[in-house]
Ligand code: HEM
């Protein structure tokens with residue numbers, strides 16, 4: 001990365017300003033409704049966390065450089081400049097207190113997509129050297145080692161060996177011409193290898209032709225989280241190269257929220273061309289296998305279960321109905337939380353917040369929102385579809401001394417899968 | 423001292439034409455500023471469409487989500503009351519329509535004066551409530567800058583002076599009518615360069631929001 005300076009930061013902000021941004025800033029009436037949608041405000045009551053206020057650095061640049069009145073004000077010395085001190089002060093607002101969950105974007109009465117703009121401001125923060133050190137080092141590890149958690153291929157190979165020995169299942173690696181290339185998140189490799197095992201089990205039963213790729217197994221993209229297009233592009237390019245080399249028809253985005261945003265929605269734009277393959281989320285694929293009768297389940301328990309919607313998959317990703325269909329496949333007693341689907345509340349750890357030690361205390365505070373949602377649901381088990389949400393929720397529950405088992409949807413499906421021996 | 427009648431003639435004549443000109447040109451320039459920034463091509467395979475969901479969001483954002491409404495009912499209710507009061511007084515007061523018809527050659531039926539009178543009172547009350555909210559709600563207080571208060575004054579004065587003029591509460595009448603028109607001229611001149619522009623740009627903002635979400639298969 002080239003050295004960060006204020007000038008670079010301001011340039012990066014300028015580059016991010018497009019017609020939607022200008023329409024949004026022109027429309028904001030400072031009504032404050034967005035605050036009521038954001039868990040960082042609702043759980044702390046501190047108005048500094050109001051979503052639109054987090055964008056003040058970019059709003060100033062827009063006003064001063066892209067509007068007549070702002071230019072005039074600047075000319076006569078009435079404009080407040082964006083300084084290094086300001087950006088430093090804004091680090092907490094742009095990183096520690098925004099998970100890019102996108103809930104504010106659904107609430108603003110004039111239609112401002114605030115989360116879309118927070119993502120843009122992050123570009124300026126990185127370029128000016130104001131990104132949090134933890135997230136920055138995760139990004140460097142991702143580029144150098146291939147994984148934000150520093151997981152190397154060897155670690156994955158060891159897990160594969162384990163799973164193959166334990167279950168007798170085969171985990172295909174580098175199979176050219178397979179239909180599907182499955183990606184993983186580091187957290188799944190280390191914390192939840194059950195996910196890999198579940199894929200193998202389900203795909204064998206359903207007869208899905210799939211593979212992992214030794215050169216591109218990491219699905220997460222710290223470039224997206226931190227707000228560096230350069231890093232994000234490099235990481236996406238690795239996946240594209242892997243997929244093209246193995247000539248797959250589809251890429252499967254794993255149970256990880258931001259990985260889906262990264263590869264499904266941002267990926268093609270980062271490399272500047274449409275993908276020659278399709279990207280599906282694992283839940284979409286499983287739902288397809290369900291609908292076509294290729295998988296079925298048995299021995300469902302009547303225990304009351306609920307589903308936590310990962311923001312990036314549901315509200316920002318559009319995979320809304322599939323998890324519901326699948327939940328009804330794994331339980332006879334699935335209930336929704338009070339706000340669910342596109343109105344779900346974030347776990348508090350998305351958008352790089354869980355990787356940011358400066359955010360730990362705040363994250364625990366805002367977890368109260370999820371806690372009360374869980375309590376109101378009446379469920380006794382929580383199912384989700386994102387390794388990051390899962391870890392953040394487990395930590396939150398522990399912090400508040402709540403006994404509440406959390407599991408992954410794919411894993412739960414594999415547990416109840418009907419296996420027809422051939 | 424200028425005579426109230428001369429003042430009235432001036433604000434009705436040259437001053438009105440000039441401010442209307444600034445308003446129209448200003449609004450066009452502001453839209454040009456926005457559109458000239460462009461929007462990058464999107465290469466991600468869409469799940470849904472853009473146009474329809476964008477249009478849909480223009481409509482659906484008129485209704486707040488239930489949970490958000492419960493947390494902040496005053497902002498929504500006072501906002502609705504003042505906007506509706508304002509729009510009725512502006513577009514359904516017979517003399518306003520006559521003025522419009524005299525200039526552009528066509529008009530539309532107005533509402534009975536007592537209804538417009540009530541709407542003006544609601545508009546004024548709503549604006550006062552909105553101001554009180556802005557001064558006391560911690561989020562709005564922190565967000566607000568001088569422009570928010572300027573915009574409030576620019577909206578409040580036409581309603582107030584219009585009400586005073588209609589009820590002949592200020593003598594001489596030409597003076598208050600002149601002040602009413604003058605306040606509208608301030609409103610027109612500053613409209614394109616302040617948040618009052620939200621009247622037009624919010625349709626664009628809502629469309630972009632709905633379109634960007636719609637593309638990903640989310641109703642926003
Ligand atoms: C002549 C036209 C208009 C004027 C003068 C006007 C003026 C204003 C003002 C002064 C505010 C800020 C209120 C505050 O201090 O809290 C405001 C807010 C708002 N306006 Fe308008 N407006 C106009 C038209 C519209 C239209 C056509 C719409 C929607 C279809 C609209 C939607 C809103 C919304 C959603 C808010 C924020 C909510 C609130 O504060 O209650 N406005 N408007």
Ligand code: SF4
Pocket residue numbers: 027028029030031032033034035052107108109110111112114
């Ligand atoms: S809800 Fe929308 S209009 Fe209101 S303050 Fe937030 S961004 Fe501005």
Ligand code: SF4
Pocket residue numbers: 037038039040050051054097098099100101102103104105114115118346
């Ligand atoms: S995206 Fe989510 S966390 Fe960020 S400001 Fe909006 S509501 Fe708050």
